[in-house]
Amino acid sequence: MTSLLKRLAWIPCCAVLASSLFAADWPQWRGPNRDGKALEKGLKLDWSKGEPKHLWTIAGVGGGYASLAVVNQRIYTTGNLEAGQGVTCLDAKTGDLIWSTPVTENAPKHGYEGSRCTPTIDGDSLYVVTSDGQIACLNSADGEVVWRRNFKEFGGKMMSVWGFSESPLVDGDLVLCTPGGQEAMIVALKKSSGEEVWRSAVPELGEAGKDGAGYSSIVISNGAGVKQYVTLVGRGVVSVRASDGKFLWGYNPVANGTANIPTPLPLGDFIFASSGYGTGAALLELKADGNGGVKAVEKYFLDAKTFQNHHGGMIVDGEFIYAGHQHNKGFPICLHWPSGEVKWTDDPRERKWDGSAAVTYVNGQLLFRYENGVLALVAATPEGFKSTGAFTPVYQEGKSWSHPVVVGDKLYLREQNKLMCYQL
Numbered sequence: 118m119t120s121l122l123k124r125l126a127w128i129p130c131c132a133v134l135a136s137s138l139f140a141a142d143w144p145q146w147r148g149p150n151r152d153g154k155a156l157e158k159g160l161k162l163d164w165s166k167g168e169p170k171h172l173w174t175i176a177g178v179g180g181g182y183a184s185l186a187v188v189n190q191r192i193y194t195t196g197n198l199e200a201g202q203g204v205t206c207l208d209a210k211t212g213d214l215i216w217s218t219p220v221t222e223n224a225p226k227h228g229y230e231g232s233r234c235t236p237t238i239d240g241d242s243l244y245v246v247t248s249d250g251q252i253a254c255l256n257s258a259d260g261e262v263v264w265r266r267n268f269k270e271f272g273g274k275m276m277s278v279w280g281f282s283e284s285p286l287v288d289g290d291l292v293l294c295t296p297g298g299q300e301a302m303i304v305a306l307k308k309s310s311g312e313e314v315w316r317s318a319v320p321e322l323g324e325a326g327k328d329g330a331g332y333s334s335i336v337i338s339n340g341a342g343v344k345q346y347v348t349l350v351g352r353g354v355v356s357v358r359a360s361d362g363k364f365l366w367g368y369n370p371v372a373n374g375t376a377n378i379p380t381p382l383p384l385g386d387f388i389f390a391s392s393g394y395g396t397g398a399a400l401l402e403l404k405a406d407g408n409g410g411v412k413a414v415e416k417y418f419l420d421a422k423t424f425q426n427h428h429g430g431m432i433v434d435g436e437f438i439y440a441g442h443q444h445n446k447g448f449p450i451c452l453h454w455p456s457g458e459v460k461w462t463d464d465p466r467e468r469k470w471d472g473s474a475a476v477t478y479v480n481g482q483l484l485f486r487y488e489n490g491v492l493a494l495v496a497a498t499p500e501g502f503k504s505t506g507a508f509t510p511v512y513q514e515g516k517s518w519s520h521p522v523v524v525g526d527k528l529y530l531r532e533q534n535k536l537m538c539y540q541l
Contacts, residue, residue, distance in 0.1 A: 141525045143187045146235040146284030146334050147380065148522075153432045154478040155523040160541055162482055164494055164506025169528065170540040171511055175212035178205045180224075180533050181231030181248075184475075184520040187529065188238045191215065193257070194531060195232035195245055197224040202232055202247050204255060209524070212536060218260035225249035225280060231533070233282035233332070235520075237292075242308065244292050248280030252294045254311065264311035271316060272298030274329035276351030277376055282332040286346070288359070295348055297330025302350060303357050315362035322352040326372025332428070338383035340403030341411045347388060349377045354390045354401070358409065365406075366413040371399050378428040382438065388413065389454055393427030393444040393473075400454060417457040424452055424459065429475040430520065432483060437499050439483055440476060447474030447487055449495050449502060463502040465493070470507065475520040479541075486530070490517045510537055 147153045162169075179196020186193045192207040203219035224230065225248045237244040243257040250268035255261060267273075268281070273296035275281060286293040292308040301316035333349035337359070344359040353372040356365040371377075373394040382389040391398035397420045401413040419425075424442055431440040438454045441447030442462055447470065451460040465471075465487075472488020478497060482505070485493040490513030496503040512535050519531035528539040 142189070143185070143522050143524050144239070145186055145237040145287075146184065147430065147520070151334070151336050151380070153430050153476060153520070155480070157523060157525065158480055160480045160523070160526060162479065162494055162505065162541060164508055166506075168508030172527075172538045172540055173212050174512055174535055174537045175207070176535050177214060177217075178207070178531065178534055178536050179203070179232065181233065182229070182516075182518040183232040183531065184235040185522045185529055185531055186236045186238050187522060187524045192529065192536070193236040193238060193243060194536070195234050195236060195247075196534065197231050202249070204236060204243065204245055204260060206257075206260060207536070209527070212538060216260040218255060218262065220245065220251065220253045220262065220265070221247050221249055227280040228278045233280060235284040237285050237287050239287045239308065244285045244287060244308070246281055246283045246285055246294055248282065250281045250296065252285060252292070252306070252311075254292070254308065266306065266311050268296040268298075271296035271301035271304055274298060276327040276329040276331055279332070279376065281330065283330065284334045286335040286337070288337065293335050293346055295330045295335065295350065297350065299328070302330070302355065303335070303346060303348070303362065305362060317357040317362035317364055319350070319352075319355050319364055319367060322355070322367040323369030325369045325374070326352040326377060327374050328352065331377035333378060333380050336380060336383050338388060338403070340383065340386045340388065341405045343405070343409060343411050345411065347381050347383060349379065349381055349390060349392065351377060353377070354381055354388060356411065356413070365411045368399065368401055368413055368415070370418060371396060379426045379430055382431055382433050384433060384454065387416070389431070389433070389438060391424060391426040391431065391440075393425050395421045395444060396425055397421045398424045398426070400457065419457055424450065427473045428518070429473050432476055432478045432497070434478065434497050437497075439478075439497055441474035441485065445473050445488075447472060447485065449483075449485060451499050453499065460499040461502050468507065472516070473518070475518060477521045477523060479523050484521045484523070486517055486521045488516050488518065489513070490532075492521065492530070510539075512537060
């Protein structure tokens with residue numbers, strides 16, 4: 118354990134997509150570094166005496182569960198529009214529509230219809246994956262489609278019936294996506310043209326889970342000194358070498374046969390991964406395996422009663438991971454990840470915080486957005502559970518699964534066809 122802690126000093130994260138981004142921009146899934154953390158340092162939130170000020174609510178972003186990207190005072194999201202599933206761009210100050218572009222000819226049909234993908238903004242370009250399995254590049258200024266590829270070209274397959282849910286990763290000149298095909302689990306394309314650079318086949322990993330892509334998104338790890346792309350697919354966590362797509366390692370026990378969802382956490386020479394449906398979580402240590410290879414060694418596995426994240430994501434802050442624990446319950450939990458020790462957990466049901474929770478970190482506090490719409494503030498501290506208030510937004514419909522986004526002093530909440538903005 119001592120050697121593990123020594124390596125905590127270096128925790129890599131994904132590079133910010135463009136050097137021109139404002140400090141507060143939120144250009145992709147889970148924010149600037151794909152870790153669910155807003156960059157705002159001055160916000161001190163307290164809702165114990167009242168909820169934040171509601172500024173506006175607008176309709177027209179389309180049906181779906183996608184979160185938002187916010188860059189240069191523009192909001193980008195995906196949704197089922199009248200002409201098909203597509204992308205909408207709005208003014209971040211007023212919510213006024215700037216442009217809207219369908220990417221599919223019709224709204225895709227699957228369970229829980231609607232979009233899932235948070236757009237990835239890279240300068241003048243925007244990248245999305247539709248829930249029927251297409252990746253497209255649009256001009257971020259006016260929404261014009263630049264190129265488009267169909268996952269059918271790569272033998273695309275989902276592990277189950279709720280539609281492709283990935284938010285593509287831009288890394289240098291490449292855009293990465295997960296079609297889930299037998300010979301093309303992960304694919305690297307030239308971001309300028311969509312031309313294929315490499316495709317990565319993944320071998321049999323084990324009996325747990327199902328073949329195909331999961332509901333997760335790719336992150337970058339430099340574990341064991343090798344740059345690699347890591348994601349959670351139908352059969353578990355997989356890693357491929359960034360330089361050429363060569364399969365490096367896979368881990369099957371964290372997979373379930375229904376839906377593998379949470380984005381894995383890169384932690385220096387370690388990866389932490391979890392899934393719901395009664396599965397659990399694992400910490401994997403990455404070690405060099407000769408000739409540029411890497412192997413993953415299980416350090417511990419936590420059963421579902423100890424730690425499982427259904428969906429809504431996990432936040433790492435130093436030596437601690439915060440998340441919603443238990444399948445479809447969202448119990449706030451704090452885990453000391455080097456040891457696997459649970460520092461605390463809390464049952465929120467008496468406060469009417471109900472269902473799985475999407476979690477965003479802001480300046481030492483956690484925004485838990487529950488499935489029933491409630492937004493709760495929880496302190497990111499291992500010293501014990503502490504909440505400084507909660508409120509129910511002005512509009513709630515169905516299942517509130519879209520992740521909260523904080524940019525500057527504004528909180529943005531997507532709820533199907535509507536978008537709300539609050540002053541923090």
